[in-house]
Amino acid sequence: xxxxNVGILNLLYHGxxxxxxxxxxxxxxxxxxxxxxSQLNIELKDLKLNEIKMxxxxxxxxxxxxxxxxxxxxxxxxxxxxxxxxLYLKFIFKGFINLEFEKNEFQVSRSSINRYxxxxxxxxxxxxxxxxxxxxxxxxxxxxxxxxxxLFSKKLIKIFVKSDFSITxxxxxYDLFKESRIAKIDGLLEKLYNVFISSEVPATxxxxxxxxxxxICVEVFDxxxxxxxYEGTEEYKSIKNNIDIILKEFSPEYKNQILLxxxxxxxxxxxxxxxxxxxxxxxxxxxxxxxxxxxxEKGFEELLMKxxxxxxxxxxxxxxxxxxxxxxxxxxxxxxxxxxxxxETELKMYFYDKVILLSILKKIIIENNKKxxxxxxxxxxxxxxxxxxxxxxxxxxxxxxINVDILPSFHLQFNYANCxxxxxxxxSDEKYQDDNVEKISTFNYIKVLEKIDKSAFRKGIDSLNLV
Numbered sequence: 001x002x003x004x005n006v007g008i009l010n011l012l013y014h015g016x017x018x019x020x021x022x023x024x025x026x027x028x029x030x031x032x033x034x035x036x037x038s039q040l041n042i043e044l045k046d047l048k049l050n051e052i053k054m055x056x057x058x059x060x061x062x063x064x065x066x067x068x069x070x071x072x073x074x075x076x077x078x079x080x081x082x083x084x085x086x087l088y089l090k091f092i093f094k095g096f097i098n099l100e101f102e103k104n105e106f107q108v109s110r111s112s113i114n115r116y117x118x119x120x121x122x123x124x125x126x127x128x129x130x131x132x133x134x135x136x137x138x139x140x141x142x143x144x145x146x147x148x149x150x151l152f153s154k155k156l157i158k159i160f161v162k163s164d165f166s167i168t169x170x171x172x173x174y175d176l177f178k179e180s181r182i183a184k185i186d187g188l189l190e191k192l193y194n195v196f197i198s199s200e201v202p203a204t205x206x207x208x209x210x211x212x213x214x215x216i217c218v219e220v221f222d223x224x225x226x227x228x229x230y231e232g233t234e235e236y237k238s239i240k241n242n243i244d245i246i247l248k249e250f251s252p253e254y255k256n257q258i259l260l261x262x263x264x265x266x267x268x269x270x271x272x273x274x275x276x277x278x279x280x281x282x283x284x285x286x287x288x289x290x291x292x293x294x295x296x297e298k299g300f301e302e303l304l305m306k307x308x309x310x311x312x313x314x315x316x317x318x319x320x321x322x323x324x325x326x327x328x329x330x331x332x333x334x335x336x337x338x339x340x341x342x343x344e345t346e347l348k349m350y351f352y353d354k355v356i357l358l359s360i361l362k363k364i365i366i367e368n369n370k371k372x373x374x375x376x377x378x379x380x381x382x383x384x385x386x387x388x389x390x391x392x393x394x395x396x397x398x399x400x401x402i403n404v405d406i407l408p409s410f411h412l413q414f415n416y417a418n419c420x421x422x423x424x425x426x427x428s429d430e431k432y433q434d435d436n437v438e439k440i441s442t443f444n445y446i447k448v449l450e451k452i453d454k455s456a457f458r459k460g461i462d463s464l465n466l467v
Contacts, residue, residue: 002079004028006318011322013072047076075107076107081318088151089176091120096137096139129148158317161317188212193208195242200266224257279308284305311349312347312349320352338361370456373402373455374402395449426438
């Protein structure tokens, strides 16, 4: 099964989709999508399962819970890329493979399993690993290169990201890892999260996934050679103490790998492929150019960079997610800029990741344009508002650079020109037939801040002269 078909099944598991939305999520054209669905229906029919149908303009697949479990977690519904990944991981993890056994497991022909494993052998040969054929038995791995250690880790990360870090019994990889100590990971996710938080390291999905992958890598080839120049520092001692307490039941080798990994992360070492970092750097440079943003606050820049290279990683490894919320008009305008920048840089990412990226870009635009809002006028129709010290104090605390005046509604009537000239934003609890005055439901300081953020975002988008 090809990766597009697998993607269709994964998406339909989450709900129904129009042809346009399915094509958008899968990054394929509608004509190709139609052919894929026809192929899928033939396979579903052969398995005596319900077929994909179009209802009210949307594709849907009605299956019982146990049928979905079978479809999403069986070898019969793995893509050719997934089969190749599985064979590669199994060969390295076990150190041995019997293709006749794998042929029967996947229920494919001998020529097919040989074709899949030929890709694995080519990867191993190119990376400098070595293996030999044992007559009547299979192939045995003799040497694992550094490049294949890294690739093994990357493919493990792909599995964990896809499965939200949990290897559960129905999954095909459970059988592969069940004899390993990786199967005994009760509470490891929570423990790792606590380790990273206590070490003041952001617990991103990639970092957690890599930490899970390390568990297997330590067992298979003793893990990785991290930079050890930070050993003996006060920071080293503090983090080691936390790890020894939180991960007390795990092996010394694994705890040491996590310790060195965290120390390297805190000193700005990166563990993404160089090519992905370069793509993300290029895309960020072009996005800043198209959004007229010269300076991005350090925290936002790091967040943006992490999201960009995670998006690249997910696209290259065909990891799909579903986004259900609708975009506003201004967000669609921002999405257009992102799409144009991706086209210009010849890069791609899935729709879900674009939407998540929009939220980061939106925040950056807001923070950059909020600096241009200096004066805000609140027009009230309630006598108590001018004496609302709670409102004034919280606004001053949150937006100290913005002057906020609170005046009765009739002030605008007598000073209209001056108000329009002197205030960057006018909010009123009364509705005005005037585009310069925005209605606010209540003068809660959070509502006021939301309106200021919305105004800053709109100013930023409008300055780009988009249609």
